[in-house]
Amino acid sequence: MTAPVYLFDLASRQAQWLATRQTTISGNVANANTPGYRARDVEPFAGVLDKTKLVMAATNNGHIGISPSTTEATKVKKSESWDTVYSKNSVSLEQELIKAGEVNRQHTLNTTIVKSFHRMLLTSVRTPS
Template sequence: MGSVYLFDVASRQAQWLAARQATISGNIANANTPGYKASDVEPFAKVLDKTQLAMAATDSGHLGINGSPVRALKVRKTDSWDIMHSGNSVSLEQEMAKAGDVNREHSLNTSIVKSFHRMILSSVKSGQ
C-alpha cells in the first residue's frame, strides 16, 4: 500500500479555511471604514493546483497536484453585492454567507478526517 496524503490535504484545507475566515472577519470589522475594499482569498482549488504535495497514484489515470500558500485577492466589482457611497465594498450579508460556507466546509473537512482516521484504526485493529 502506498502513502496516503488525505491528512495533508485536509490540513492544507483547514489552513486555507482559517485564512479565509480571518479575511472575512477583517472585512466585517471594516464594514464602516470609508474607502475600504473587501478582499477574499483565492479559491482552494487554485491553492491545491499549486501545492507541492505529491499524491500517491494507484492508477495511471489518477492526477497529481502541486501548490503554494494562500494569497489574498481583492474582490472584483462583479463579485461584490453593493458599494457604498463612502467607497466601501463590504456587504455584511455577503460576508455572513461566506462565513457560513467556511463553517460548512470546516465541518465537512473534520468529518472526513474523523471517518478516515476511524477507517485506518479499524484496518490496523483487524490486521493484528
C-alpha cells in the same frame, strides 16, 4: 511496501486555507464602516490545489529530479462585492455572512471526513481478539 496516505495532508492544507479565509472575512466585517475599505477574499482552494504539484521521488541516480512547488494559501485578492456605498466601502455584511457560513460548512465536512478516515484506519490495524 505501503503507499503514503495524502488525505491528512490535504485536509490540513484545506483547514489552513479555511482559517485564512475566515480571518479575511472577519477583517472585512471589522472594517464594514471604514470609508474607502475594499472587501477582500482569498484565492479559491481549487486554485491552490491546481498549483500544488506532487513531488516525485528519485529512487535511482538516473531519475530526473523535479523540484516541488510551494503554494501559499494566504493570497488575498479584492472581493467581488455586490455593491459600493457612498463611503466607497465595498463590504456587504450579508455577503460576508454567507461566506462565513460556507467556511463553517466546509470546515465541518473536512473534520467529518478526517474523523471517518481515522476511524477506518484504526479499524484496519486493530488485531482480532
